[in-house]
Amino acid sequence: MTGRPVPDGPATDRPAGPPATGRPAPDGPTADAPASPGRPTRTGPRNGSAGSPESSGEDRSTRTALRTLHRLTAGHRRAIGLAVLLTLAGSALGLAQPLVARQAVDASGRGQVVWPLLGLLGALFAAEAVTGSVGRFLLERMGEGVVRQLRLGLVDRLLRLEMRAYDRHRGGDLVSRVTTDTTLLREAVSQALADLVTGSIVAAGALLLMAWLDPFLLLLVALTVAVAAGVVTSLLKAIRCASERMQYAIGAVAADLERALGALPMVRVHRAEARESARVGARVEEAHDAGVRTAKLASVMSPAVELAVQGSFLLVLVVGGLRAGGRSGSLGDLVAFLLYASYLVLPLSSVFHAVGQIQRGMGAHRRVEQVMRLPVESTGPAVARVRARPRPKAPGAGEQPALALDGVHFGYEPHRPVLRGVSFAVAPRRQVALVGPSGAGKSTVFALVAGFYEPDAGAVLFDGRPAVELGRDACRRRIAVVDQNTHVVHGTLRENIAYAVPDAPETELRRVVELARLEEVVDRLPGGLDAVVGERGGTLSGGERQRVALARALLARPSLLLLDEPTSHLDSINEAALTTVMKDMARERALLVVAHRLSTVRHADHIVVLDRGRTVGQGRHEELLAANPLYRKLAASQMLRPGDHRSAGRAPSPS
């Protein structure tokens, strides 16, 4: 069967493709697209990345950025308030220093004692240092808190997205939003916000005092600063765009690298290391170019700010000096004014810098927001009622079927139906086999039963109750899945088997290990159940992985067990053993088995034949042999042998 892409799995067969022509991701309107020859592209819904730098259409002004920061920092207002108070106190202490310095200079000019004034100056300096650093620490800690909140929210969201969202977005790119984008955002929230708050307060205080000391000199300083502000403002949008593009390129680096690492054996066998390296390299180049562009823009910004700083100083020095010489002001006034000029211009330059940094952070924030807007699975019952239709009865059973599909229609894409009227039922304690040619929709049936997707029409029913009424949680509690992918995650064998029931008692674990014929594996591995199986269960064989998945499924004690190709990785001895296990299991629960081997099918109580998304026959082996041409054909060829047509990606299993 053809598996659907694993969310974080390799997209091995996906071409780089021409620029986006496919259905846009829900988060990514395509308007307002800046031309980008090398930006990540999408060929369709199965090859997307969550949004792209082109998806805009929002007001992304500095005001919006500040509003966003305000929203992000909700819940941290007390810390911010305290930090602002401390910063204000620190600034006041700092601003008082030039006044004292002026007194000291003037007093020494008059030949008076200056030591007390110098002592006061030192005390002011120390107090300013303490309050300033505590305030800054509070702001930065708040920044870390904001990012932690975002990361937790993102991780939670990413694990709950609708399956369709994973079909459209690349795993590596989604991961990079939790890692690199939030890191960039942390800088904006903690450092830039701190700079913005402290810088603005100090600058405002300096402005007031300068206006009081010498309005004319202030005007000169204001003019030069205004020029710098103009330059900075004109650069902000470009900085934000370049930085956003860089983040997308970094996301694409992660996604492409994951694609290659996830399919390393294939890459090696086909000697494609250089090709894959070049592919990732192209993304690295994109990131580099965007980074260089950001640096270029920032470097234009810096001299503009520097110019304002030095220009103001020069102006103040020359004009102030001339006026002092002309007796229209004291030398002390000039010293104080110069100090204020430095107090104004330095914080202002840090404000400009912070504004640039915030814009960069906003690019990252947009990528985070895109994920936060992707639809998540609902777990509770749906409000909508299902269509009242006669429900299929389980063959040979009076009680409600454990599972029933009733006229199910479904397509991954709106205009490409995959299931076109599937109806069958699985009675409790019965084994039903699902057979059909490749691409008939067998795995898709499993995906619908597991609640990964919802039918476009018709209904899936558990114990006679529609899945939408029960809700996903309740449905999934009833089932366990062992599919061809047999997910084994990095961790110990015990963790993998007990995944469904982490607190399962040892005796239960031993029971399922025995049932799944895993004892020999447990004995062989150093550490037994506590042996660590590598990434994706790499240290286990295919058959062992399959048995681990089976043990896990059995531990969950589901009322319905979905087995996809249960014997595909097993040798004939283990296959015979598993067939016995399946018979035993069917005594306690319902079994739906996708089978390609005649030996598996023969043992089923009921067989459902699927062809191009339709149920074209149902019955026992002999009945179908007599009445169903497709089944006869499949049986004559000993069914379809797994492996003849297998593809790489499989659906994730909740087993």
Ligand SMILES: Nc1ncnc2c1ncn2[C@@H]1O[C@H](COP(=O)(O)OP(=O)(O)OP(=O)(O)O)[C@@H](O)[C@H]1O
């Ligand atoms: N995630 C997906 N997005 C879009 N189309 C998909 C997806 N997964 C499967 N399909 C398509 O749905 C159709 C049915 O696939 P499915 O995997 O259910 O078939 P199958 O009967 O299990 O096949 P096989 O025996 O080869 O595994 C195929 O045409 C396949 O290309």
